[in-house]
Amino acid sequence: MDEQTETTEEFSLQDFVDEAYDAYEQTQTELKEIDVLVKQSEAEVDRLAQRNARVGNYVSQLQTNFDTIPREDIKEGYEALINAQQRLFTMRGQLEKLQSDHRNLGRLAKFQRGVLDIVGGINELPEVRQAGPDQSNVIRVIQSEEAARQSLVRRMHDGPASSLSNFILQAEICQRYFGSDPERARIELIALKGSAASTFSAVKDFIFDLRPMMLDDLGVVPTLRRYAESYEEKHKIPVSIAVTGVVRRLEGHIEVTIFRAVQELLNNALVHGQASKIQVFLDLDSDRVLAAVEDDGSGFDVATIMGEEPTRSTIGLPTLRERIEMLGGQMKIESALGKGTRIEFVIPVETEVLEAQTDILVR
Secondary structure (H helix, E strand, O other), X not given: XXXXXXXXXXXXXXHHHHHHHHHHHHHHHHHHHHHHHHHHHHHHHHHHHHHHHHHHHHHHHHHOOOOOOOHHHHHHHHHHHHHHHHHHHHHHHHHHHHHHHHHHHHHHHHHHHHHHHHOOOHHHOOHHHOOOHHHHHHHHHHHHHHHHHHHHHHHHHHHHHHHHHHHHHHHHHHHHHHHHOHXXXXXXXXXXXXXXXXXXXXXXXXXXXXXXXXXXXXXXXXXXXXXXXXXXXXXXXXXXXXXXXXEOOOOHHHHHHHHHHHHHHHXXXXXXXXXXXXEEEEEXXXXXXXXXXXXXXXXXXXXXXXXXXXXOOOOXXXXXXXXXXXOOOEXXXXXXXXXXXXXXXXEEOOOOOOOOEEOOEEO
């Protein structure tokens, strides 16, 4: 009788595990589907926001030129603005609903995975759906790269793309005034030239942030110096750089990692730490590179931050640590609320010295 009861219980548990597997698979499938819908909706919201901005700028130009623009054009402009705003409002509502559903499904998947873990069945999940530590790191790196691309898209949309749309409207205004008011046309052209110069400067900064050509041509040390100068000029925050050791070219992926890491840490010091002074240290030894960024900002609780997922606007410290560890390095964080932050990382490098020159430089 006892043997029969034990067999029944084992069979029931196996049935439960099988159903849990099926439910987990279904949730994962729905997550993938809704993820696609979220990305499509985000792209549509961006497109509608851009159109709304163009129409809004056009209506603003109409408001300053009521006396010279036909009434029919004014009517069409306002109708187009109302239509653009309504479509954007509707699409944003749809996107918020999809994002909420995505979060709920994510929580459900996490719960289902926890249940499978408790019953000991998670290790039997098919390999394609079982993310071990290494695979989890890769996934987070991919997600951070996608977040970085989305941030760049938003910067391009809100900056150069918006400015270019304004150029078109300003050019149309100039065209209207050429015959009736040459002096007004000249004033508008001067304004257009100023806008073009400002946008060109913004595009140069955008390109440098995206991929500075100096990094490929001269290496990480000159690039960091140039970036620090630009950063200090742009944000009005003193940034000092101390470079010690054997200044030389490193492997390409090492230089990119160092530059991106320092770039990220400077951004964190400004945005999250509200720092008023930042120091960057770089020591190039024969077999390793040590880099550190120290600020006098507000600081943070290390345990809390290291447990968070990367945000849409940053790769995040947990992901940064994973990147460095994937290269055989280590990262150390010293911070406390109200006491500033010091983050340093060490990455091993090849012992061969290329274009070596001993240097100790402090800017």
